[in-house]
Amino acid sequence: MTSSNDIRATFLDYFARNGHQVVESSPLVPRNDPTLMFANSGMVQFKNVFTGQEKRSYSRATTAQKCVRAGGKHNDLDNVGYTARHHTFFEMLGNFSFGDYFKEQAIAHAWELLTKDFALPKDRLLVTVYSEDEEAPVYWKKVAGLPDSRIIRIPTSDNFWRMGDTGPCGPCSEIFFDHGPSIPGGPPGSPEEDGDRFIEIWNLVFMQFEEGPPGTRVPLPRPSIDTGMGLERFAAILQGKHDNYDTDTLRALILASAEITGQDPDGKFRVSHRVVADHLRAGTFLIADGVLPSNEGRGYVLRRILRRAMRHAHMMGSREPLLHRLVPALVRQMGAAYPEIQRAEALVTETLKLEETKFRSLLERGLGLLSEESGRLGERGTLPGEVAFRLYDTYGFPLDLTQDALRSEGKTVDVEGFNAAMAEQRRRARAAWAGSGEAATDAVWFDIREKVGASEFLGYSTETAEGEI
Ligand code: ATP
Ligand code: MG
Ligand code: MG
């Protein structure tokens, strides 16, 4: 079996052989971009190189980049456990050309690596291209010999990439693998595309324009390449699996979770094991990169991820902190490739344990309230916003945790009502402070209080740091 560690190495070797500089993954907390919550693709660390603001000694690079997609524009949190292909934490393998080679060479590299080095069967691969990109289909035919029927033209923004409202942009071409007719789902662009039969494995971005004010787009003098391939999706293919969670790394974590909880890894708690495995990775890598659980910004995203995992652990009957006991299994799997999690093992373990210990009794009591209130609702009912707010405010249940809990029963939360209850509480808090007399000082203190969180669970704001590229 080709291990995930081998795949990463083979990918980087291939591009190193082809003149690319192997560059380390950047940390999950972007150094150069306060508007971005977490690194969510390989190109993040090269943004300024693509715009020309920063020069490097090389014009081709390749990386295995740690990514988290759990907030902002790319948020896959709600997909975890439910699709075969999404994680909050994953590794993106990529190759980059900074004004060096362009479209034809990028396609040729991808095709050679997939079909020669990794020996994927050609007839299981198909690609999408942006409908206005006349060049990409020509190269896919010329280089890969793909027939028209397997070059799908997509007119939506899914196949047009932008760095931001202005700046570099261009069409993309996504490579899909067909896992076969036994799995439901149709090819991209078809009405059934949301199934898991055709899985996107690699996205090639052709940065060829510079966008100015709306409507103005000029060709870049030296167009660039940015690609991203999901290691876990690719491992699934090479390991003869359909589902990312059945690949070596994640399966090992699921088995560790099964062993500690005593619950069948493939039984009725299948989803919970997956959520625990995924969130353990996200939590560990975030803590190792310096994020600590808190009530706002990045720390709150981490806290939400951990609390969701804790609810799933609790469902599996675990009444003692669980996540921290899984850290050694993760370090065994990924510590060689990412020594930072080895170095941070003690910190991660302690942080997880503390976070779990603090939340445990609130979780139990909150779940009691939730099941009572949910029992009152009819089938597919909607939980009143004010109950969701009470769970949030008194029991520390992030809104998405409550939503996740109700989802399996086909129930939802009145989000507008939740927001209204939150706004009302803030208004009351402000009024109470203003009423104390020293208005000017109070206003200053109120702002500080809001920033640091007045009580443990005040100060929630998804807007504060959810800006995106
Ligand atoms: P999808 O449409 O399946 O959500 P995407 O188009 O959002 O994927 P890209 O932004 O193109 O993904 O990222 C490049 C590659 O990274 C994808 O082709 C995929 O292999 C991988 N990838 C993206 N999101 C995830 C995720 N949440 N978990 C695992 N791999 C992912
Ligand atoms: Mg996506
Ligand atoms: Mg896609």
Ligand code: MG
């Ligand atoms: Mg894509």
